[in-house]
Amino acid sequence: MSSPAAKPYAVLAVVAVGTLMAALGSSLINVAVPLVRRDLGADIGAASWVLAAYSLSVSALLLPFGRVGDRHGKGRVYTVGFGVFGVGSALSALAPTLAALVAARAFQGAGAAMLMANGPALTTAAFPPAQRGRALGLQATATYLGLSLGPSIGGWLAQAAGWHVVFWINVPISVAGALLARSLVWGGAAGAPLAAGRARPFPWASALLFGPALSALLVAVTRGQSWGFWSPRFVFLLVLGVVLAAAFVRVERRSPAPLLSAALLREPAFASGLAAAFVQYAAVYMLMFLLPFYLQGPLAMSAAEAGVVMTVQPAAMALITFGSGWLSDRVGTRGPAVAGIAVLAIGLASVALLGSEPERASVLAALSLVGLGSGLFTSPNNSRIMGAAPREQQGTAAGLLAEARNVGMLCGVAASGAVFAALGGGRPGEGGGAFGAAFQGTILAAAVLAGLGVLASAAPPRAATAPPSR
Structure with missing residues (x-):
């Protein structure tokens, strides 16, 4: 087993830069898509592939790049990921047509997959087991900062200087991140491949x-x-x-030497942690898909007001993830994870029961509860998953963790639209239909889904998950 890195917080800083940048890659462009559509003469369906190409590329490549990291060195793959992401960002900014932009976004997603599949593995390898939760909590904070700040920054940049600038901003960050990664994790102890990993053919x-x-x-x-x-x-x-x-x-x-290790998937702590992560992100994104329509429809908020309100949930997550990681280092991962996803279920139920004319404070309180539950759950659950994987499969484990997150998000959005329509709400944003009842039913379904996540998180591991003493 490799020993922790000599400068663990320096490694964590490099990982945080890549984590923040990958999160910004998905959130910066969201509010700029209407401008892309106008400038490139695309319809809504075609323009949506600017977002879909990135998500699909990330999802398709997470596991392969996690395995490449196990075989050739997580630090090397992570460093190259900065370069690929930066080139993809520049190509996106220079794209003259929608097809070129979609292709560039897919290339950018490949770089993000390199970063996302190996970042948690680098963090886990850099810190001793007794500090793993707080370290992964700090990394998760970077993710949620990117998700919460991205729409505001992207909207301001696109409005002030055009949508191309939204991509250019990633280029200097990629260069700085690559230089830092080259000096700190390329050949360091945290990012070096283990003999068992090198021995497994790709x-x-x-x-x-x-x-x-x-x-x-x-x-x-x-x-x-x-x-x-x-x-x-x-x-x-x-x-x-x-x-x-x-x-x-x-x-x-x-x-x-399969891509998915059957032995790893049979590990109870690992499998239940992945299932809970998938459920958590699916439940949250069932809400996040419909929330802007609820805020700007029945609650008659402006787009700017809705944008501010929607930052409450990821901001609450960012505030609590480090503390929940620290707590899991003290009391074990299972208790905080179970409590977190239970609070998430209560928060979702609270949103569902707000009604058509709630007080602004009630909306903020319910969304804060959703964010607090997610933040309390995420760091302990990530620590549980990464702690259950052997060192030579940390890249694969991190790739599966990110896969559960990405696929959960996409499935949550799809389920939200399908349930909303089945309950008579029509298509969100088109008007008509019994929006209030359909919204309430859909978010209650998300709360029930989060409740199932409680069962997954409560599943006992083969061995205790109390903080290791070594």
Whole structure:
């Protein structure tokens, strides 16, 4: 087993830069998409691929790049990730057409996947087990800062100087991050590959099947509501995804070194932590998808007012993640994680019961409760997952953790739209329909989903998760 790094907080600082930048990569551009659509002459459906290309690229490449990090060095892959992200950002800023922009965003997503798949592994390797929770909590804080600040910064930059600047801002950050990573984690103890990791061959066939299978299934799931669940496009992508997924499973079973370690997935603490992470992000994003329509519809807020209100939830998460990580180092990971996702379920139920004319303070309090629950849950759960994985598979573990987060977000958005429509709300933003009842029912469904996450978090590990003494 590798020993902790000589300068763990320096490693954490480098990881925090990459984590913040990857989060900004998904949040900065959101409010600028209407400007992209206008300048490049695209319709709404086509312009949405500016966001989708990034998310799909990240989701498809997280596991392969996590495995590459285990084999060739997490520090090296992380450093290269800065460069790929920076080049993708520059290409996005220079894109003359929508097709070029979508391709550049996919390339940018590859860099983000390198960063996201290896960042938690670097943090885990740099700190002793007794400090793992607080370190991962600080890293999570960087994620939530990026998610909460991105829309405001992106909107201001796009309005003041055009949408191209939203991408240019990432270039100097990428250069600075690459230089820091080259000096601190490229060949350091935290980022160096272990002998067991180097000995495992890279599963090329599995990697080539995994990305297309997941992408086909995610596009089908996320676009099914707008395309229609019996449309030829939906049926084709669903069948294609299932066929590729079946081929992936077949190849994995025959591989001497599969992309997904069966032994790792059978570890109770690891598997239950991943399940809980997926559920948490799916439940939260069921709310986040409908929230702007609720704030600007029944509550008649302006876009600016709604934007401020929507920062409350990620801001609360950012404030508490370090403290929850510190707490998990003291009392173990299971208790804080269970309490956190339970508070999240209560917060979601509180949002659902706000009604059509709530006081502003009630809205802020309910969203704060959602953020506090998520923040209390995330750091202990991340620590539980990373602590359950052997050192030579830390990159794979971090990739799976990020995969659960990304896929949970996408599935949460898709489920939110489907449940909302099934309850008679129509399509969000189109007007008409029983919006209030459909919104309430959808968010109550998210609360029930979070309640299932309580069961996953409460599942006992094979061994105790109290803070290690070594």
